[in-house]
Amino acid sequence: MGGTRKGSGELTEQRGTARGAERVGLLSLMALVVGSMIGAGVFSLPQRFAQETGVLGALVAWLVAGAGMLTLALVFQSLAVRRPDLDAGVYAYAKDGFGEFAGFLSAVGYWASACVGNVTYWVLIMSTLGAVFPALLAGGGFVAALASTIGLWFFYHLIKRGIREATAINAVVTVAKVVPILVFVLLAAFLLDPQVFAQNLTGAGYAGSLFEQVRAAMLVTVFVFLGVEGASVYSRHARRRSDVGRATVLGFLSVFAVFASVTVVSYGILPMSRIAELPQPSMAGVLSAAVGPWGGALVGVGLLVSVLGAYLAWTLMAAEVLFVAARDRDMPRFLAESNDRDVPVNALLLTTLLSQVVLVITLFSANAFDFALDLTAALSLVPYLLAAAYAVKLAVTKETYADDRPAMRRRELAIALVATVYTAFLVYAAGIGLVLLGCVFYVPATILFARTRRERGARVFSAREFTLFAVVVIGAAVGLVGLGAGWITL
Template sequence: MSNKKIGLVSLTALVLSSMIGSGIFSLPQNMAAVAGSEALLIGWAITGVGIIFLGLSFFYISRLKPELDGGIYTYAREGFGDLTGFLSAWGYWLCATIGIVGYLVVAFEGIGTFTDSENQVIFGQGNTVASFIGSSVIVWLVHLLIAKGVKEAASVNLVATVVKVFPLILFIALALWYFSPETFRQDMQGSALNNSVSDQVKNTMLITLWVFTGVEGAAVLSAHAKKRSDVGLATVLGIVIALVLYVAITVLSLGILPREVIAAMPNPSMAGLLNEMIGSSGKIIITFCLIVSVLASYISWTMYSSEIPYRGAQNGAFPQILNKLNSNDIPINSLWFTGFIVQFCLVLVLLTGKSYEALLLISTSMILVPYLLIGAYLLKLAFLQNAAWHIKLTGFMATLYGIWILYAAGLDYLLISVSLYVPGIALFLHSRYRHQGGKFNLNKWEKGLLLVFALLFIWAIQVLLNFDWG
């Protein structure tokens, strides 16, 4: 039996690993394409403040309500009722489960850079038959790893996180050595982009919006922590480390090559920048790091994905079949459920390609409401318990940031994501009916919320029919 708990270092590594996936390796090009150095610095300042308040929300909730396990789902349910809690859990689970498929796609696309040639394509863009077989093998190997115990999986993730962070530190060290203040100061306002600094800032926000997804990892796995106090601390530590890495990599890159040159680079753009500094070995280092990074992120996100339905099943929000632990205290049926969904999405990747990319972006927008509810719950909790002023301020700022990122995501994607909530609501009603002995027992607030979703669903269908799927 594996009943070991996760310590602070492993918890922090889980948070960091889930945030640092494939995006960081393309971040220099992504940011340079939309902003000059002035807007980039402002954008990071806004994001940094907002995400720190969000992280502090997890920190304070874990201390005000140390008995609550499950993070995203449990906090929303405790603060706003069963239906809201389920919607938060469903949105988060769907985002996580569909999103982790992207890690497998990127991993085998990276492997393809070492094996493929113009005359022979084996792994391609991660959507070939060979990629499908390889990804499927990884899905079930990770399934076996996690089934043996969270401690064991977290230990593997810790090693992988160290491996993937080291080259990032190497990149930053080299960038400091090669940094040119003159290059950095060229066109700081990004005049060649033909838009204002404020517009550039908004465009950077649309990118930085996603890079901190995974901040909630320690809270989701709080039941497996050695000490409950480690949950909030691991969250804050993970955020600070990730923020330093993100800012350093993007800002220093603009001192290596001009913005317009970086903006035209193929991704992962860090490979091109490292190639500029140390030669062709740079591409090999970054590609290897990318593969390790996304596979480590896959492990951590699979752990989160299996935990959420299990927590929901305990309260009748998900089917009771998911409320089962194996001898290693792992929610085994929920883990199987997640594995089968990932396998189904891999089939979609093989068959649909670009349609899957659109689905991925839509599903990712579903995580924004759960983030908003975290700040809102701390704000409510702080006033109910008459907590210190700085805790109330944290809840307010995190809520404000949650509203901002909803706005930045765009109305179309948020509306279309409503269509993904509808099957979840049907699942909730079925599970609740069984759990409540043949009754729904919905209060007026929940009935009103269902009506709002019904109206939004009609609007979402209209948007869906006119949506450009690329």
């Protein structure tokens, strides 16, 4: 990567590396973090937690998950300051720390996870609207597929109009979708029944110990924090590089407070057993029990706005990662083209096309839809792990650290180590089967890497890169064997 590496005492405010790039401020960057993290998951939290634990277990689970993800947010904040020359952080950190092929795997995996994840939003939108317009559920899903396709390409043209317009819309949508959630929290807190809350306190109805309840609830939190890297991915458009770190931490803390509040106040409205049986979005059932049918309608509107906002944020990030990788000659050069509004048009088009293909598949298969949710998380977590490990590498080698500030280096090393261990646990929690299936995707995707190297007139693999590729091929082979043997299922 270009740029001169600097010690922490020499860092200055920088305006990014993209000439003529449209600049966005702290609030817009923070909205990208919040917008990408708050999708459909928050509306399902009451039921998912009530199935596993009571109030005490939920509080412990959120404390552990929040602390772990906070260290990751602090890692992104630190890296934004220490390496301001690296844009689209999740991909760039993996490349700078562990080589071009590792960076390529991080970029293509992150991009694919965003495309696959985006499709799940359209499925949720159509299922929610289907309750009001039954035609969306008729015809074997054809009407829903058609409506989703129209929406998908509408967003393509919206983002193509310009980065500033898209991020401004995202900021408005973020506010619009947060309001119903905050209304839910305030109403549930005001109507909270202390007796019901006390009955739900210890999770006495569950057979497992508190530790077992917390462990099960932790798995619920694994996927809800995806998107914490939103500002880092979009760093080349920041007015001030320091805004990237601030937006990451402030956005994370805001979303964490919302997630935990939604979970806890729900225990004061209904017994755990009833919450656990609510259909999704369970937040609607809780609010309907508290205030009547209009509460469920309010949550339904919030869900639609939330999902659309998350789709916009993730489409922006997916195209951005692909574009920056191509600009840095780690993807084919045609993906590095942008229009006069600083929009990576070819990267955006390829992102939309992949989403379209996956949309056609998943809308007609419930199993494929569930699989897409899990694979989205698994592909996203590996780049997180590499970013945290990169922060550890910088601290251990003392690169970018001034010699006269050892205390800062030790503190950031400790944070990076915790983040690395935590994200490694999340990869483990996602399941080895999904990691192996990710390898199945990486092997054919490596064709893009080979084409890029040929465009540069370079060898396809160095010796170390070939070793990593061999490991990926072995993982893919094991994954295919697992599919054939039935111990990995789609």
